[in-house]
Every structure is written in structure tokens, then in C-alpha cells.
Amino acid sequence: MTREHNFGLAGFERQLSDHELTRDLAAFEQAVVDIREFPPGNSKVVEACMEATLQDLHNESFPEFNQTVLTFLRDRPDMSAHLKVQLFWRVFQHSLIKSSDNINYPADYAKVMTWQKAFRSILEDAPNAINPDGWEVQELLATHTVQTNEPRRYSGVKIAIDAYSDITGQEPSYVDAGCSAGLGQIQIGENIPFRGVNIDTRKREVRHRVRSGLNKQISFSKIVGFDMISGTSIEWVDACSNPKELADTARNRDRRKYREHLGTHRKYYKRLHGDLSEGDPGIKAVMDENNGQKYDVASALTMLYEIPVDLQTKATKTLEYLSKCLVVVVDFAEISHEDPTQLITAKNIYAPGSRYRLLAKELTGDNLNWQHLGTFDNGRCTSFKPEKILLKRYVDLGL
Secondary structure, eight states, X not given: OOOOOOBOOTTTTOOOOHHHHHHHHHHXXXXXXXXXXXXXXXXXXXXXXXXHHHHHHTOTTOHHHHHHHHHHHHHOTTSOHHHHHHHHHHHHHHHHHHOGGGTTTTTTOSSHHHHHHHHHHHHSOXXXXXXXXXXXXXXXXXXXXXXXXXXXXXXXXXXXHHHTHHHHOSSOEEEEESOTTOHHHHHHHTTOOOOSOEEXXXXXXXXXXXXXXXXXXXXXXXXXXXXXXXXXXXXXXXXXXXXXXXXXXXXXXXXXXXXXXXXXXXXXXXXXXXXXXXXXXXXXXXXXXXXXXOEXXXXXXXXXXXXXXXXXXXXXXXXXXXXXXXXXXXXXXXXXSSOTTSEEEXXXXXXXXXXXXXXXXXXXXXXXXXXXXXXXXXXXXXXXXXXXXXXXXXXXXXX
């Protein structure tokens, strides 16, 4: 069977030398250690998965595991080590949640031994028969990337567009890089209010103003999203959840139903293929969609950190090139102290000190510095703490 790669990842066809493969394996193993130490949401399931991964990487009686990792590293040379690890455990998670033999996931997977048994069940072939689960794992590792499943992250985009409404205009055009399944864009385009976001401030008028922005009706002239993955499914989006969000609870069932509901609405959303890390060639179709014109607003949510460090500056400049008015970034990132026109992304988004920030850059004036508008409590965006610069925007707007 021949793999069909359907995305534009810069440098994808480059072959690794033995030295580079050894280096990338060491970086992968260190990233596994980092995520084991600081798993998302302090998940015991992810912690156990990471420990099982470390043990099986050096298990000579289970060569299929090490070979799967090496093939993965060869296939994805230009993906950062921490992103590789995030993708790695979510691919196996996808295999577990779709299998009728693993109906107790994630409840029974807080133990290392349970993960090790699962790795063998998925990767080892039966006598004289190829294991289809192992082949699917390798296909997903070679062709997919992590996808956002939290439309509430786009509440930050809504806040920024509202705060900069004097420059974005009454019917702005909007493009989103790394759009995943487009759920957040659909919610914005449908003008569905963002619920469940606590505004972390003691000032009642500030809470009211931010809430008003989240509920504001905006008529967009165009909404376009693009991703380096040509297509995605709700099933894969679900597999990119944190384990506790996959437990069979009423809340999780409601969240899934809501995602499925958003996925059926496509009136205000068009998905294209594109890749910021490739520069101008990577966004040609995106510009063509707008007749070669720049968009009023361009955003990137939780995707700049995924791009290798040596390509991040190029990717950010390409994002800025897409917009003529406003660029919005919601990511585990901060403004560079040495050069406030640049952003610095977190190496490990789960480590203490990583903050999920709402950042904006106005492109219509002389000041091209990034502005820190506020900080979310985490990537699930259940609470937002506004910064003074956001409040000043409201005052300048006379609101």
C-alpha cells in the first residue's frame, strides 16, 4: 500500500541522515519526559502513556514499537519534538476510543501496564496477518496533526475584533490559519454567543463590556479558514481531546453534540489548503480566494507553537501579510522583550509558566508592536483576565 500525503509541510520530503535520526529520537524522548512530568490537566492517563512510551522505546522484545517511532520521526522531520509527542499519544488514543474492545478508555488507562498491553495489541501483527490497527496508526502519524476541539478559543478573536472595530470596519473579511475543523469560525460566523467564559475582573463595567463583545452580532463579508491538512473529521477532532473529556459523562456528551452541531453549519465557512511555514507559496490559494486582496482580520490559534522555531518568524510574517488591518494570535506565547514586534512561543505548553494569551497587532498605524489584550486560564478558555491595553481600547472607542 502506498501512502498518500495530502498536506503541505515544508521540508516533508527531506530524508534524515543517521545522525539526524539519532538527534530527533533523543529530542522525542526528552519531550516524552517533559510531558510525563507536566501532563495536560495533570492527567494520570497521559502520564501513564508517557511512562509506557519511555519503557517500550527500550524494550528489545517489542521491536515494533521502536520501529513505529523511528518511522514516525523519518516521516515528520520538520515537526517540533513536543508536537510529535502530542500527536503520538492522540493517534493511539484514536485507536482506543474507536475500538469496541476498549470501551473503558480512559477510565482503565491510568496504569503503565494497561498502555503497554494496548501498544502491543495495536502494533503487533497476528501470525500470517497484518494488523490493520497498526497500519492505521502509522498512516495517521504520517499524515495528521493535532486539531483543536475547543470552539471557545475563538472567543478571543471575537473580543479582539470588537475592541478594534474602528479599524476592521462594519463587515470585515476574516481568515484563520490552522483552522482545524473550523468549529470556532462557524460559531463566529453564525453569531452564536460564547457561553461559559468567566471574565476575571472585579469591575462590573469591564465584565459587561467584554461580555457585550462576546455577544455582539457581526456581519462578515467573507470567512475563510485554511490548514496544512486537507481534511479533518469530528472523530479525529474528538481524538485530540484530553482524556478526561472522553469520559462518558453528561457534560462530555453535550460538548460532543455541540461540536457535531457546529460541524453541520457551513454557510459562513470555507476551508482551504495552506501552510504559513511555506511563506507566500503556502498561502496562494488563500489570497486567490479573496481576489488577491488582503483580509481585514487574520488569526492563528494554538498553532504557531507547533511550527519549528527556525520557521516561526517566517510563519508569523506570513500571517501578518494576510491582513491589512488586524492580526490576532491566541496561543501559548508572549511578546519578546527585546523586540516587541515579535512573539516567542512556549516550548512545552503544559509546563508551569506557559500562559494562553490573547495577542493582537494593529497594522494600520505606525506602531507595529504586539499588544497583550488578556490571558485565558488555560486552553479550554473557561476564564479570561483582560489587560489594561484592552480596557484602553474600549475607552478610545468611547465605550
